[in-house]
Amino acid sequence: MPLETGDQTRGWEAVGRLDLGHGSFCTGTLISADLVLTAAHCLYDKHTGAMIDAAEMEFLAGWRNGRADAYRKVARAIAHPSYRYDAPIGVKRSSFDLALVKLAQPIRLPQLRPFALSDAVPYSGEEVGVISYAKGHAETPALQRACTVLSREDATVVMNCTVDFGASGAPVFSFAAGEPRIVSIVSAKAELGTRPISIGALISGVADLRQEIEQRDTRSGTREIRAGGAKFVRP
Structure with a gap:
């Protein structure tokens, strides 16, 4: 939407x-x-x-x-x-x-509240939502509030959310806590047979990234392949 x-x-x-x-x-x-x-x-x-x-x-x-x-x-x-x-x-x-x-400068506006990261890992069958900018809606965001986690593999989730080019990095939200919390981000769009699916990276590695960027602050003062039956494309 x-x-x-x-x-x-x-x-x-x-x-x-x-x-x-x-x-x-x-x-x-x-x-x-x-x-x-x-x-x-x-x-x-x-x-x-x-x-x-x-x-x-x-x-x-x-x-x-x-x-x-x-x-x-x-x-x-x-x-x-x-x-x-x-x-x-x-x-x-x-x-x-x-x-x-x-x-370069922080954003401190009352209407711009940063989203929290969830400690929970999405499970197969869980309903999640995605909000993104992409081809066809580059000027306005679009929200899919009810797509489903189909499976987990390694540190990724496979979902039936529909994404397109530009949606890379889009947050995948769980609403289980009563408010949206980020559980994954969109990494790739894919096809399983003729079925469009999307691949999300789980956010467990964000803590390492935070630490790395803090350390740096301190020191400084479209290809396609087929894998596992699915065709992956970076959105």
């Missing part, structure tokens, strides 16, 4: 579009005043395989119809240390497809 009005987007403003330069973007989510969670593969130039300069990135919090609730440049971005951009696309690679983006 597209979130096109202020009433529809209320409560979701901490999800935003992460612009990466040259017209490309991913989805990111504010998890603290100055940290955005997204997918690691978003940080790499798909043509050269090199990491994108953080100076080219900008986070548009609550982006909707040409306006954002907050605009922030990026100070630095780091991928999970076990992530390898040149590894074959598939479940194992998606297990580490996590990144944190440190904003």
Whole structure:
């Protein structure tokens, strides 16, 4: 469901579009005043395989119809240390497809409340929701509130959520605690036979990323493959 009005987007403003330069973007989510969670593969130039300069990135919090609730440049971005951009696309690679983006200035606005990370691991059959920007709705976020976890493999979840290019890094929410909490992020879209599915990276590695980015602060003052019967595509 597209979130096109202020009433529809209320409560979701901490999800935003992460612009990466040259017209490309991913989805990111504010998890603290100055940290955005997204997918690691978003940080790499798909043509050269090199990491994108953080100076080219900008986070548009609550982006909707040409306006954002907050605009922030990026100070630095780091991928999970076990992530390898040149590894074959598939479940194992998606297990580490996590990144944190440190904003140049924190966002401290009452309507932009960072989302909490869940300690719970989603189980097969659990209903989850995804909010994303993507091809076809790059100017407004879209919410799927009721898709289902089909299975877990390694540090990933397989879901029947429908995603497209640009949805990489989108938060996957559990509503079990009575409020949305992030349990995963979108890593890839896939097909199982003719059935569209999506692959999410579990967020267990975010703690390592937080520690790494804190240490750095202290020191500094579309390809396709087939795997396991599924065809994976980075969204």
